[in-house]
Amino acid sequence: MSGLLSSSIARKVSMALSAFFLMFFLLQHFAINITSVFSESAFNEISQFMGANPAVQFVLQPILIFGVVFHFVMGFILEIKNKKAQGVKYAMNNGNANSTWVSRNMIYSGLAILIFIIIHFIDFWFPEINTKFIQGDWSGMHNGELRFYHELQEKFVPFWRVALYSIAFVFLSLHLLHGFNSAFQSMGANNKYTNGLKTFGRWYAILIPAGFIFIAIFHHLTHS
Amino acid sequence: MNLTLKIWRQKNANDKGKMVDYKVTDISEHMSFLEMLDVLNEQLVNSGDEPVAFDHDCREGICGMCSLYINGEAHGPDREITTCQLHMRSFKDGDTIYIEPFRAAAFPVIKDLVVDRTSFDRIQQAGGYISVNTSGNTQDANSLPIAKADADEAMDAATCIGCGACVATCKNSSAMLFVGAKVSQYALLPQGQVEAADRVMNMVAQMDAEGFGNCTNTGACEVECPKGISLENIARMNREYLKATSKG
Numbered sequence: 001m002s003g004l005l006s007s008s009i010a011r012k013v014s015m016a017l018s019a020f021f022l023m024f025f026l027l028q029h030f031a032i033n034i035t036s037v038f039s040e041s042a043f044n045e046i047s048q049f050m051g052a053n054p055a056v057q058f059v060l061q062p063i064l065i066f067g068v069v070f071h072f073v074m075g076f077i078l079e080i081k082n083k084k085a086q087g088v089k090y091a092m093n094n095g096n097a098n099s100t101w102v103s104r105n106m107i108y109s110g111l112a113i114l115i116f117i118i119i120h121f122i123d124f125w126f127p128e129i130n131t132k133f134i135q136g137d138w139s140g141m142h143n144g145e146l147r148f149y150h151e152l153q154e155k156f157v158p159f160w161r162v163a164l165y166s167i168a169f170v171f172l173s174l175h176l177l178h179g180f181n182s183a184f185q186s187m188g189a190n191n192k193y194t195n196g197l198k199t200f201g202r203w204y205a206i207l208i209p210a211g212f213i214f215i216a217i218f219h220h221l222t223h224s
Numbered sequence: 225m226n227l228t229l230k231i232w233r234q235k236n237a238n239d240k241g242k243m244v245d246y247k248v249t250d251i252s253e254h255m256s257f258l259e260m261l262d263v264l265n266e267q268l269v270n271s272g273d274e275p276v277a278f279d280h281d282c283r284e285g286i287c288g289m290c291s292l293y294i295n296g297e298a299h300g301p302d303r304e305i306t307t308c309q310l311h312m313r314s315f316k317d318g319d320t321i322y323i324e325p326f327r328a329a330a331f332p333v334i335k336d337l338v339v340d341r342t343s344f345d346r347i348q349q350a351g352g353y354i355s356v357n358t359s360g361n362t363q364d365a366n367s368l369p370i371a372k373a374d375a376d377e378a379m380d381a382a383t384c385i386g387c388g389a390c391v392a393t394c395k396n397s398s399a400m401l402f403v404g405a406k407v408s409q410y411a412l413l414p415q416g417q418v419e420a421a422d423r424v425m426n427m428v429a430q431m432d433a434e435g436f437g438n439c440t441n442t443g444a445c446e447v448e449c450p451k452g453i454s455l456e457n458i459a460r461m462n463r464e465y466l467k468a469t470s471k472g
Contacts, residue, residue, distance in 0.1 A: 006432075007428055007429070007432060007465075008398075008400075008428065008431065008432050008436075008437075008438045008439070009428055009461070009462055009465045009466075010465075010469075011438055012438060012439060012462065013462070013466065078396075078438045078440070081437060081438055082395070082396035082397070082398075082437040082438055082440070084329065084435070084437075085328065085329050085330065085396060085397040085398070085435055085436055085437030085438075086327065086328065086329060086395075086396070086397050086437065087327035087328050087329050087331065087332070087333075087397070088241070088327055088333075089327070090293060090296065090324055090327055091230065091232075091243050091322055091324060092295060092296040092322040092324070093293075093296045094295065094296030094297050095296075095395065095444070097296070097297050097301070097447070098297070098393060098442075098443070098444040098447035098448050099395075099442040099443055099444040099447070100442070103440070103441070103442040103443065104395050104442055106440060178441075178442075181441075182440065182441040185441045185455060185458070185459055185462075186439075186441065186462060187462065187466075188459045188460065188461075188462035188463030188466060189459065190455060190456045190458075190459030190460075191456075191459075
């Protein structure tokens with residue numbers, strides 16, 4: 001790693017920028033998924049639009065994957081560098097006296113999210129890539145109708161998957177509870193708006209993952 | 225009060241070191257923490273043992289010399305004080321107290337509880353100053369108006385005594401609160417503008433070269449800082465750094 005990313009502040013800023021990107025993507029992902037609760041056809045049409053649009057598939061998707069990989073790799077690099085910077089471990093360290101558990105354990109909530117992303121890819125993304133890029137079927141159709149809503153419902157029939165996704169979103173919530181405002185601080189934004197932003201960040205960190213859990217439970221219960 | 229002390233003992237920089245238990249009796253609650261250690265050392269000297277080495281100087285909270293990680297916190301359990309301002313009334317009779325040196329790869333232990341914090345001096349030398357070039361027609365400092373809010377913030381940043389509690393308490397051993405305070409105290413004043421870009425770039429480069437970790441914004445440093453230096457200073461340093469980088 002050379003140039004700009006060789007400095008500790010540049011690494012912070014790059015983590016923050018990739019975090020902003022991923023938080024925006026999460027919001028967009030949620031906005032699409034929540035339509036499945038209200039309208040089968042709307043969800044199908046949006047999914048088909050996203051799945052067949054060349055700009056999404058060939059420009060935004062690679063950028064997204066780069067963003068995800070970058071955030072994880074940089075997170076691991078920071079963790080390794082920070083471990084090296086530490087001296088001998090304290091015999092007694094009262095971390096709870098001065099910081100939150102989530103802020104001290106971002107690497108663990110991040111690892112839980114990484115495991116979830118791998119599972120999520122196996123569940124949804126790899127089959128999509130297989131259908132489109134290997135089988136060459138870009139129609140989005142199955143038995144004469146758009147297949148996305150039914151595939152989504154099928155996935156959430158087993159309770160274990162609903163439980164697994166719910167646990168993963170709890171970890172995502174914990175990660176965001178620190179990560180949202182940490183990203184702003186890293187970008188140098190600590191001013192009169194910080195308290196308001198902290199409140200907004202807390203709501204974002206709770207409501208978005210809770211919304212994803214709701215969607216998984218909704219489809220589990222309404223599957224026909 | 226009677227206390228059990230678990231103290232880190234290490235003969236020299238190369239020694240492995242270990243925690244050793246000591247008993248002290250009849251400690252007055254009015255004693256400062258360092259006076260309690262003085263009592264222990266008197267005991268050790270009288271019994272022919274090596275006294276515990278620890279840093280101290282002014283003993284009034286302004287020099288930044290005293291350190292110690294007490295019961296898992298830099299400068300002990302009380303807020304916005306240094307170890308020399310910590311009193312034994314903060315503890316109870318029969319307590320066991322853990323006393324350890326500040327830990328960080330960039331703060332190697334020299335002996336017992338004494339650590340080498342000269343890495344901070346080198347960061348300061350890299351840019352924590354202003355050059356006052358006298359040309360014969362130097363402007364009077366009072367002719368430069370400074371907004372009260374800026375002057376107050378600069379003063380708040382300048383109260384950093386460089387004790388290293390921020391590094392000791394940070395899970396990443398990051399020195400960003402210290403460097404942020406030193407950058408801020410000049411960034412807020414007109415006298416600091418001339419060398420602003422070089423200052424932040426050089427101080428951050430030196431901080432990284434010394435082997436301090438990367439800040440992850442846990443905020444522990446702000447809580448444990450004996451002078452109440454806030455995270456705003458780290459944010460300001462980040463802004464100054466981005467500004468300096470964009471200028472090339």
